[in-house]
Amino acid sequence: MSQTNVSRRDVVRVGAAGIVGGLAGCSGGSGGAVTTADSSGADAAAESNDGAESDGDSTPTSTAVGASSGSFDGWLSGVENFDSVRDETGSDAVTVEVGVQNGSGAYGFGPAAIRISTGTTVTFEWTGRGASHNVVARDGAFESELTAEDGHTFEHTFESSGTVKYYCQPHRALEMKGVVVVE
């Protein structure tokens, strides 16, 4: 932990120098020390951006962000239980509940949108609520059983990057839809 503190202090100190160095850097990019400072600053900025996204998950403003830039071409624009994409990149085991509250009943996937790493296996687990559901990829890549059984599971491993849109066939009109973003 002390190493973290030291490096964090270095970043702060470098950041202060970076204000001066940055001005020089803008007009021509000078010394190697400035370059180091810049890359440290970039790392710190990336981390704080991640934090901002996480914070956004629980705030109403993220709905607006999701609607404008993250509704996946409108696929999730009518999905009430979608507020933001849950970041599960790096997670070994990711579970999505089938049959969570959405609109008029348990016609949702929880969470409705996730981001995972390539090669991750997602387990869809039925809650037993909202009658019979299934999980069907819009592009036909997978289709689960149609069941109402509490605790039923269906697994799919996402082997290639991209955005996978899926739905529950009986409740597609009730906006029982989800998205898996594979990175």
Ligand SMILES: [Cu+2]
């Ligand atoms: Cu359903």
